[in-house]
Every structure is written in structure tokens, then in C-alpha cells.
Amino acid sequence: MTDGRSRRREDTRQRLFVAAVELIAEQGFSATTVDDIAARAGVAKGTVYYNFESKTVLFEELLRHGIGLLTAEFRAAVAGLPPRAALAALVRAELEYIRRYRAFAQLLLSEMWRTNREWQQTLRLLRGEAIEVIAETVRAGVDSGDLPAELDVPTASSALFGVGLVVAVDWLVFQPDRPIEDVQEALLGIVRRVAQT
Amino acid sequence: MTDGRSRRREDTRQRLFVAAVELIAEQGFSATTVDDIAARAGVAKGTVYYNFESKTVLFEELLRHGIGLLTAEFRAAVAGLPPRAALAALVRAELEYIRRYRAFAQLLLSEMWRTNREWQQTLRLLRGEAIEVIAETVRAGVDSGDLPAELDVPTASSALFGVGLVVAVDWLVFQPDRPIEDVQEALLGIVRRVAQT
DNA sequence: GTTTTTAGACTGACTGGTCAGTACAGAGAT
DNA sequence: ATCTCTGTACTGACCAGTCAGTCTAAAAAC
Numbered sequence: 001m002t003d004g005r006s007r008r009r010e011d012t013r014q015r016l017f018v019a020a021v022e023l024i025a026e027q028g029f030s031a032t033t034v035d036d037i038a039a040r041a042g043v044a045k046g047t048v049y050y051n052f053e054s055k056t057v058l059f060e061e062l063l064r065h066g067i068g069l070l071t072a073e074f075r076a077a078v079a080g081l082p083p084r085a086a087l088a089a090l091v092r093a094e095l096e097y098i099r100r101y102r103a104f105a106q107l108l109l110s111e112m113w114r115t116n117r118e119w120q121q122t123l124r125l126l127r128g129e130a131i132e133v134i135a136e137t138v139r140a141g142v143d144s145g146d147l148p149a150e151l152d153v154p155t156a157s158s159a160l161f162g163v164g165l166v167v168a169v170d171w172l173v174f175q176p177d178r179p180i181e182d183v184q185e186a187l188l189g190i191v192r193r194v195a196q197t
Numbered sequence: 198m199t200d201g202r203s204r205r206r207e208d209t210r211q212r213l214f215v216a217a218v219e220l221i222a223e224q225g226f227s228a229t230t231v232d233d234i235a236a237r238a239g240v241a242k243g244t245v246y247y248n249f250e251s252k253t254v255l256f257e258e259l260l261r262h263g264i265g266l267l268t269a270e271f272r273a274a275v276a277g278l279p280p281r282a283a284l285a286a287l288v289r290a291e292l293e294y295i296r297r298y299r300a301f302a303q304l305l306l307s308e309m310w311r312t313n314r315e316w317q318q319t320l321r322l323l324r325g326e327a328i329e330v331i332a333e334t335v336r337a338g339v340d341s342g343d344l345p346a347e348l349d350v351p352t353a354s355s356a357l358f359g360v361g362l363v364v365a366v367d368w369l370v371f372q373p374d375r376p377i378e379d380v381q382e383a384l385l386g387i388v389r390r391v392a393q394t
Numbered sequence: 395g396t397t398t399t400t401a402g403a404c405t406g407a408c409t410g411g412t413c414a415g416t417a418c419a420g421a422g423a424t
Numbered sequence: 425a426t427c428t429c430t431g432t433a434c435t436g437a438c439c440a441g442t443c444a445g446t447c448t449a450a451a452a453a454c
Binding site: 025026027028029030031106109110111113114115116117124127150152154155156158159162163165166167169170171173174175182183186189190193194196 | 222223224225226227228303306307308310311312313314321324347349351352353355356359360362363364366367368370371372379380383386387390391393
Binding site: 003004005033034035045046048049054055 | 439441443450
């Protein structure tokens with residue numbers, strides 16, 4: 001299972017993921033060439049196609065990997081917490097994730113709302129999984145009266161998700177000098193105000 | 198100045214803008230071909246190059262046109278209003294704009310946070326102009342005590358701008374059936390809570 | 395323990411197609 | 425008379441994907 005071969009291969013795939021995510025975050029999917037990805041990962045072009053069926057499949061697996069990780073962190077963050085605390089934990093988890101995987105976050109922000117792309121269906125599905133965790137928390141809070149009853153659950157959930165992304169990435173791109181902790185504080189403050197009953 | 202010739206030409210340019218904005222919103226800049234743009238605009242390919250220096254220049258002029266319009270509407274919206282009312286007016290203006298030019302909004306959301314693209318500098322500049330209007334309003338409100346003193350002006354401004362974009366486009370893409378008025382209400386509610394002193 | 399074989403991982407030159415941009419002669423509009 | 429646009433043909437660069445062949449760790453045979 002974890003013999004030398006498959007470990008080596010997993011290494012290569014990981015390097016390709018890292019190279020791809022950085023390039024696609026900067027330039028977008030279409031503007032990034034497979035040659036670029038191979039070069040940045042330090043492998044031959046053929047290796048990309050040995051490990052992935054196509055450029056699109058590489059990207060889809062990348063999305064699955066990245067969003068899967070985010071969803072898992074969301075799940076871990078809310079586990080066992082009451083609604084208000086869970087909401088704050090979600091914001092912290094999202095920003096922590098963005099700080100750690102900033103290139104992926106940038107990529108997500110740029111490609112998330114595209115239509116008419118081959119991988120759109122995949123992305124839509126994955127987005128749903130991540131947001132479902134948020135939605136469960138909001139729903140529980142609204143039902144128990146811990147959150148304002150007038151909150152529309154799907155709207156509030158996708159707004160929370162998108163807002164974290166856009167504010168954090170905006171900060172990263174346009175005000176990179178300032179520490180991310182400030183964004184976290186600002187966002188938490190806003191969410192707290194909105195969550196007031 | 199507005200003779201038949203230049204009006205005709207302006208018409209063609211407008212049709213090219215419309216075609217380009219729709220295609221780029223769906224597929225992104227790189228994935229959109231000049232042939233596609235010409236075809237959708239109902240114009241020969243040569244006409245594109247008669248009216249614009251290059252694909253990139255066409256896109257840059259498109260950005261200038263679109264964001265210029267948005268900035269103008271921001272200016273008109275806040276004119277003469279006190280801070281709190283001006284803030285609400287900005288949110289309304291932004292959503293009104295997004296409703297009218299949804300494809301452009303989608304395009305903006307997808308291309309705004311890219312790095313390493315030729316037109317990045319242009320976009321950065323234009324973004325600054327639009328956000329400056331918001332920042333002036335927020336600054337005035339903070340100075341006069343109408344808005345909470347702990348608000349960081351540049352952060353709050355770019356957050357407000359980005360949040361409107363992301364929430365509205367998210368709605369357009371993922372919940373297109375529901376009326377945009379609901380987003381407006383939800384957003385106004387959130388902004389009002391945040392603006393409470 | 396040494397030699398042979400195997401198969402998984404990787405290479406990089408090559409191909410077929412796509413696309414931005416050019417060229418230009420003629421047509422329509424003003 | 426001039427500006428604007430059409431239609432078609434073309435070029436050269438670039439790029440996704442292929443494939444015949446190389447390298448090497450480790451299994452099999454001796």
C-alpha cells in the first residue's frame with residue numbers, strides 16, 4: 001500500500017496539485033498551460049498525463065481535494081458547539097483555512113461563480129457540501145431561537161461563506177501587509193452584530 | 198461629434214461590449230475567442246480589430262466603461278445624503294447596478310482578484326476609484342460619529358463593495374429564481390446592524 | 395548473494411488543432 | 425469622398441494530448 005512506488009507517485013501528484021493551484025489562482029484555468037504546471041512542479045509534461053486523465057480532470061480532483069479539506073474543517077469546528085459559538089467557530093475555521101491555503105482560496109473565488117465550464121457541475125456539488133455544514137448550524141440556531149428568526153437559512157449560509165472568501169482574499173490581494181487577524185476580528189464583529197436577536 | 202458615422206460606430210462598439218461581457222462572464226477572458234465575440238455581436242472579425250487595438254484593449258475599455266458607470270451611480274446615489282442614509286443608498290445602487298448589468302458583475306467578481314494578468318493594473322486602478330466613493334462616505338460617518346468609531350475605513354469600504362458583489366452574484370448563479378429584492382433587503386438589514394453605533 | 399525480469403513511473407519530441415492578429419478587395423452608409 | 429464594415433483567406437505562435445522509449449526499485453530466478 002505505502003510502498004516506495006505509490007509514495008513516490010503520491011508525492012508527484014501533490015507537487016502537481018501545488019503547482020496547478022498557484023498558477024490557476026494567478027492566471028485562471030484557461031490561461032494556465034499544462035507545460036507551465038509541469039515546469040513548476042519540476043516534472044515532464046508526460047508525467048501530468050500519467051497521473052491525470054486530462055487538464056480538466058486534474059482541476060476537478062484539485063477542487064475535490066481542496067473543498068473536501070475545507071468541509072472537514074468546518075465539520076470539526078462546529079462539533080458539539082451551541083449555535084452562536086459554532087457560527088464564530090465557522091468564521092475562524094474559514095479564515096484559518098484561507099490563510100493556510102491562500103492560493104486555493106483565490107482560485108475558488110475566481111472560478112466559483114462561472115457558468116458554462118466543464119467542471120461547473122463538480123464545483124456546484126462541492127460548494128453545496130461545504131455550505132450544508134453552515135446551513136445546518138444556522139438552521140439549528142434559528143430553530144432554537146439563538147439566532148434571529150427572520151434569517152433566511154440558505155441565503156445567510158451562502159452569504160456567510162462568500163463574505164469570508166471575498167473579504168479575506170481582497171485583503172490578501174489588495175492589502176497584503178496587514179495581518180489576517182485583523183480581518184478575522186472585523187468579520188467576527190460583523191457576524192456577531194448580525195447574529196444578535 | 199454625434200454625426201451619423203460616429204453614432205453608427207458607437208453602436209457597433211456597444212454591441213461588441215455586450216457580446217464580450219456575456220461571453221467573458223460565462224467562460225473567462227482567456228477561454229473567450231475573438232471569433233466568438235464577433236459572431237455573437239453579429240459582426241465580422243475584422244470589425245473587432247477596426248474598433249479595438251486588440252482583445253486585451255477591448256477588455257480594458259470594457260472594464261473602464263463598466264466600472265466608470267458604477268462609480269458614477271455611486272456618486273449620484275450618495276449626493277447630499279447624511280452618512281447612514283448614504284450607506285443604504287450605496288447598497289441599493291450597487292444591487293440595482295448588478296441587476297441591470299448582471300453579466301458585468303459576474304465578470305468583475307471572477308476577474309477582480311486575479312494577479313499576473315496584463316490588465317490587472319487597469320482593474321486595480323478602477324476598483325480604487327469605485328471604492329473611494331464608498332470610503333468617503335464611511336469616513337464622513339465615522340468622523341461625525343454617525344457610524345461606529347471602531348470601523349476601519351479601507352477595510353469596511355472594500356468589504357462593503359465585495360460583499361454586495363458576492364452575495365448578489367451568488368444569488369444570480371445559484372438561486373436565480375428568487376427575486377433580487379430579497380437580497381437587497383437581506384443586505385440592507387445586515388449593513389444596518391453593522392452600522393449601529 | 396548475485397543476476398535477470400518485470401512493471402510502475404517518468405520523459406520529451408511530436409502532432410493536430412486552435413486562435414490572435416493581419417491583409418485586402420469590395421460593399422454600404424453618410 | 426470618406427468612413428465603416430464585410431467576407432474570406434492566411435500566418436505563425438501556442439497548446440492539449442500522445443507515444444515510443446528510458447530509468448529504476450524490487451520481485452523472481454538462479
